Amino acid sequence: MPAGLTDGVEQATMTDAAADEVEPTRGAIMVVRSLTKRFGGLVANRNVDFDIPQRSIVSLIGPNGAGKTTFFNQLTGMLQPTEGEIEFNGVSIVGLGPHQIVELGVGRTFQNIRLFSDMTAMANVMVGRHSRMKSQWYEAILHLPRVREEEEATRQRARELLDLVGLARRYEDESAKNLPYGDQRRLEIARALASDPKLLLLDEPTAGMNPGETGRMTEFIGQLRRDLGISILLIEHDMKVVMGVSDRITVLDYGEKIAEGLPEEIRTNPQVIEAYLGKQAHA
Amino acid sequence: MNDTMLGRFYRRAAGLGLLGTLGAVYVALIGIVERFEPRNIVTGYLTLGLLTAALVVFVTAYRATEPPHSWGIGPPPRQHVLGAGVLAAVIGAAGVALFLVLNRALPLDAVLVNANDRMSEILGLGLEFPAGALALLGAGLAFGVAAGGLRLLAPRFRGPLIAAVVAVMLVSLMEPFMRVVLLQLGQNAISGFFYQSGGLTVPGAIIVAGAVLAIGLANSLRGEAVRERVAEMPADQRRGIQIALFVVGIVFLLVLPQLIGSFLSEVVGTVGLYILMGLGLNIVVGYAGLLDLGYVAFFAIGAYATAILTSPVSVLGWGLSFWVAIPIVMLIAALSGLIIGAPVLRLRGDYLAIVTLGIGEIVRILLLSDALRPWTGGAQGILQVPPPEFADIDFFQPQNLYYPILAFVVLGAFVAISLANSRVGRAWNAMREDEDVAAATGINITNYKLLAFSLGAVFGCIAGAFLAVKLGSIFPHNLNLLVSITVLSLIILGGMGSIPGVIVGAFVLVGLPELLREFAEYRLLIYGAVLIVMMLWRPEGLIPSAQRKRELREHEDDEDQWAHQTGVPTAMPAVERPGP
Incomplete structure (x- = not known):
C-alpha cells in the first residue's frame, strides 16, 4: 500500500505539530532521526523519526512484524542501524555497545522474559547493578574493604528495588525460573531499574498476563514515572494499557511510522484503524 | 495400574x-x-x-x-x-x-x-x-x-548402604597407597589385618563397610538434628569448631608427603598440577561458560616458557632461577590468554569448542615444528630444567616439590573463590546464562571473556611451569589433547563451577589411575564411561556448586515423592515449594 504510506508520513508530521501544542516540549531525552534498518533486502525500519520527551511515557504500537522490537534493539545497541542517528541526552549512541548504552542510562526488558533463570532473584538484580559498581577483579582477590562495602550497598539497593516492584521477600533467594510468571516480569523490571536508568524501555510488559495482572502492571508503570522521574518507552499490544498510560503514541506499520500523537488522536486516526485496530477487530 | x-x-x-x-x-x-x-x-x-x-x-x-x-x-x-x-x-x-x-x-x-x-x-x-x-x-x-x-529401602537407608559398598571397593583399590602410609607410621600389624595380597581381608572389609554404614545411618537419621544444633550454637563456639577443623586440615596437608613417601608424593604432585589446571579451566568453562577444548595450549606455553627461561642449555641460556622466571611466565600467560582469546571472542558454544580444539593442536604442532626448533628443540625438547631453589631444600625430591605446588593450589583456590563471590563472578555467571541479556544488562562481554581467558591461562601456565621442573625437561609429547580432555573431564566429574569438585575430580581421574596401573590401558574408555554415567545420573557433578544445586532441586523432590508413595517415611517431610 504505497499510497497509504505517503499519507502516513504527512499524517505524522501533522500530529507532531499538534502534540507540540498540547504538551510543551521539555527537551527530548532520546532523539531518533531517519533511522533505517535493513536485513538484506528486507527493510525492518524505514526513515523513522522519533522523540522521547523527558519524564514522559511514550508507546510504540503496530501490528506483528511492524519492526517494533527491531527498533528497540537499535536503541539499546543490540543491533546497529543501517542509516540514521540516535541521540541519548544529546550524545550519539550509534556504534556504542549495549553495555555502554546501559552506562549512559538506558535500561530495558524483553518481550519473552529473559531472566538469568538459574540465578536467584537477588543475584539477577545485583547483576543489573553491575554497570554502577566499580570494584575490579584484582580488588576482589585482595578483599579490599571497599569491595565488601560496595557489595553490601548493592545488596541493600537490590532489596529496595525488589520491594519497589513488589516482589515478596521470600522469593529473594529463589531461582528466577521458579517465580510465578507475573513476578518474573516484575523481577525483570527490577533488574533493569538497578542500573539507575533515565530511560526505561519495556517490551510488552503485560504479554501473557490476565486482566487483573495487566491492570496492576499499567498502574505500576505510571507509578514508576511518578516516583523515579524516569522516561518510559513502551511496546504494547494491549490497547487498554497503551491508551491508559501513554502521553504519546507512535504507530509503526511495515517498518514505517504511519502516525504519531496523543492517545485520542491515535484512537480516531483512520490509518491506524486500518493498519492496526481494524485488523485486530477482524481477528 | x-x-x-x-x-x-x-x-x-x-x-x-x-x-x-x-x-x-x-x-x-x-x-x-x-x-x-x-x-x-x-x-x-x-x-x-x-x-x-x-x-x-x-x-x-x-x-x-x-x-x-x-x-x-x-x-x-x-x-x-x-x-x-x-x-x-x-x-x-x-x-x-x-x-x-x-x-x-x-x-x-x-x-x-x-x-x-x-x-x-x-x-x-x-x-x-x-x-x-x-x-x-x-x-x-x-x-x-x-x-x-x-x-x-527408604532413601535414608539406601544411601548409606550404597556408600558402604562403594567404600569397600575404594578402600580396597587404595591398597598401595594405604599400605605405604601405614608402613611409614610403623603400623604393620594394622596393615596386615586389613590388607592381604593387594585386597581387603574379610574382617577388614566388614569393618570398613560397618563403619561407613554406621556413619551414613547416623548422618541420615540424626544429621539434620546435629546440623541444627551446630547452627544454633553461639557464633564464637561455631567459629572455634571451624578453626579447629581448618587447623587439622592444614596440619594434614603439611605432613602428607612425609607420610606417603616418594612415589605417592610424586602422584599427589601430579594431581596438584591437574587441580591447578582444573581451577583455571573452571574459571573459563565453569564460571564464564566458554567451552575451551584447547586448554593444553596454556599448559604447554607455561612449560616451555619456564624451560627456556631457566634451562642453561636453552636458546636464551639465561638459566634464571625458578622464582624469577615464574612472574615472567605469569605475564606471558596472561598475554597468551589475550592473544588466544581475542580471535575467538565472537564464537559461541560448539564453534568456540572446535576452534579452541584447533588452537590446542596448533600449539603442539608448532612445538614440534622446524620453524621453532631453535627455541623449542623440536621433538628433542628442552633439557636441564633446574628445580626451584630455596635455602638448601632439594626440590628434586617429590616430597619437597609438593610444598610449592600446594602453595600455588591454595593460592589458586583462594583467587577462584574470591572471584566467584564478587561482582566479577556474578557477571561471568550472567554471561554464561545468556550472553545477549548480560550485555543488555550492562556487562562488557569482551572484557569479561578476555579476563576469563587470561586468568585461566595464568593457572594453566603455572601448572606447566611445575611440569617442567618436575620432569627436569619438557617434550611436546607430554602436551597432547589428552591433557585438555582430562582437565575438562575432572571439572565435569567434580561439578562445574565447584572448587571442591575440581579437587575431588583430579584425585579420581588423575590420582586413581596412577595407583591402578591396570587402568592405564583403559584410561580413555573409563573417562568416556565416567562422563556418560555422570551426564545421566548426576549432570551437576559429584560436589555441585550452589548454582548447579539450584538447577537440580526438582530432582530431589521426585526422590522424596517416590519414598512418600512407597509409604516409607523419609527423614524430612516433603516440603511444598512455592512455585508457579
Whole structure:
C-alpha cells in the first residue's frame, strides 16, 4: 500500500505539530532521526523519526512484524542501524555497545522474559547493578574493604528495588525460573531499574498476563514515572494499557511510522484503524 | 495400574537384562575382566575382574526396578519391583552363561582374542563348565532380589548402604597407597589385618563397610538434628569448631608427603598440577561458560616458557632461577590468554569448542615444528630444567616439590573463590546464562571473556611451569589433547563451577589411575564411561556448586515423592515449594 504510506508520513508530521501544542516540549531525552534498518533486502525500519520527551511515557504500537522490537534493539545497541542517528541526552549512541548504552542510562526488558533463570532473584538484580559498581577483579582477590562495602550497598539497593516492584521477600533467594510468571516480569523490571536508568524501555510488559495482572502492571508503570522521574518507552499490544498510560503514541506499520500523537488522536486516526485496530477487530 | 503398564514394566526389565548381558560380555571381550583379575577386592572372595562384570549386571537390574516415566499414580507394588529386578538380573546372568556355552562350542578366540579359557573360568565364578553356568543363574537370582530390595529401602537407608559398598571397593583399590602410609607410621600389624595380597581381608572389609554404614545411618537419621544444633550454637563456639577443623586440615596437608613417601608424593604432585589446571579451566568453562577444548595450549606455553627461561642449555641460556622466571611466565600467560582469546571472542558454544580444539593442536604442532626448533628443540625438547631453589631444600625430591605446588593450589583456590563471590563472578555467571541479556544488562562481554581467558591461562601456565621442573625437561609429547580432555573431564566429574569438585575430580581421574596401573590401558574408555554415567545420573557433578544445586532441586523432590508413595517415611517431610 504505497499510497497509504505517503499519507502516513504527512499524517505524522501533522500530529507532531499538534502534540507540540498540547504538551510543551521539555527537551527530548532520546532523539531518533531517519533511522533505517535493513536485513538484506528486507527493510525492518524505514526513515523513522522519533522523540522521547523527558519524564514522559511514550508507546510504540503496530501490528506483528511492524519492526517494533527491531527498533528497540537499535536503541539499546543490540543491533546497529543501517542509516540514521540516535541521540541519548544529546550524545550519539550509534556504534556504542549495549553495555555502554546501559552506562549512559538506558535500561530495558524483553518481550519473552529473559531472566538469568538459574540465578536467584537477588543475584539477577545485583547483576543489573553491575554497570554502577566499580570494584575490579584484582580488588576482589585482595578483599579490599571497599569491595565488601560496595557489595553490601548493592545488596541493600537490590532489596529496595525488589520491594519497589513488589516482589515478596521470600522469593529473594529463589531461582528466577521458579517465580510465578507475573513476578518474573516484575523481577525483570527490577533488574533493569538497578542500573539507575533515565530511560526505561519495556517490551510488552503485560504479554501473557490476565486482566487483573495487566491492570496492576499499567498502574505500576505510571507509578514508576511518578516516583523515579524516569522516561518510559513502551511496546504494547494491549490497547487498554497503551491508551491508559501513554502521553504519546507512535504507530509503526511495515517498518514505517504511519502516525504519531496523543492517545485520542491515535484512537480516531483512520490509518491506524486500518493498519492496526481494524485488523485486530477482524481477528 | 493395569496389565498393559505392568507388561511394559516387565518388558523394559527384560530389555535391561539383555543390556546387562551385552555390557558384561563387552567388558569381558575387551579384556578388562581378565586384566583386572589379579587385583583383589576382598581377598579370596572377590576380584576386580569379576566385580566389573557383576556390577554391570547389578546396575542394569537396579535400573529395571525403577518405575518408568509412563508409570501412572503410585509406585509399582513391591512384588513387581522385586520381580522386575529378578527378571533383569536373571536374564543378564543367563546371557552371560549362554556366552560361556558359545565360547566353549565355538572357537571365538580366533577373532576375539580375549575370549579365552581364563576369561571363561573367571566369568563362570571359577567353577567347572556346567556348574559355573548354573551358578551364574543362581547369582542372577540373588542379584535380582538384592536390586529389588535396595530399591524398596527408604532413601535414608539406601544411601548409606550404597556408600558402604562403594567404600569397600575404594578402600580396597587404595591398597598401595594405604599400605605405604601405614608402613611409614610403623603400623604393620594394622596393615596386615586389613590388607592381604593387594585386597581387603574379610574382617577388614566388614569393618570398613560397618563403619561407613554406621556413619551414613547416623548422618541420615540424626544429621539434620546435629546440623541444627551446630547452627544454633553461639557464633564464637561455631567459629572455634571451624578453626579447629581448618587447623587439622592444614596440619594434614603439611605432613602428607612425609607420610606417603616418594612415589605417592610424586602422584599427589601430579594431581596438584591437574587441580591447578582444573581451577583455571573452571574459571573459563565453569564460571564464564566458554567451552575451551584447547586448554593444553596454556599448559604447554607455561612449560616451555619456564624451560627456556631457566634451562642453561636453552636458546636464551639465561638459566634464571625458578622464582624469577615464574612472574615472567605469569605475564606471558596472561598475554597468551589475550592473544588466544581475542580471535575467538565472537564464537559461541560448539564453534568456540572446535576452534579452541584447533588452537590446542596448533600449539603442539608448532612445538614440534622446524620453524621453532631453535627455541623449542623440536621433538628433542628442552633439557636441564633446574628445580626451584630455596635455602638448601632439594626440590628434586617429590616430597619437597609438593610444598610449592600446594602453595600455588591454595593460592589458586583462594583467587577462584574470591572471584566467584564478587561482582566479577556474578557477571561471568550472567554471561554464561545468556550472553545477549548480560550485555543488555550492562556487562562488557569482551572484557569479561578476555579476563576469563587470561586468568585461566595464568593457572594453566603455572601448572606447566611445575611440569617442567618436575620432569627436569619438557617434550611436546607430554602436551597432547589428552591433557585438555582430562582437565575438562575432572571439572565435569567434580561439578562445574565447584572448587571442591575440581579437587575431588583430579584425585579420581588423575590420582586413581596412577595407583591402578591396570587402568592405564583403559584410561580413555573409563573417562568416556565416567562422563556418560555422570551426564545421566548426576549432570551437576559429584560436589555441585550452589548454582548447579539450584538447577537440580526438582530432582530431589521426585526422590522424596517416590519414598512418600512407597509409604516409607523419609527423614524430612516433603516440603511444598512455592512455585508457579
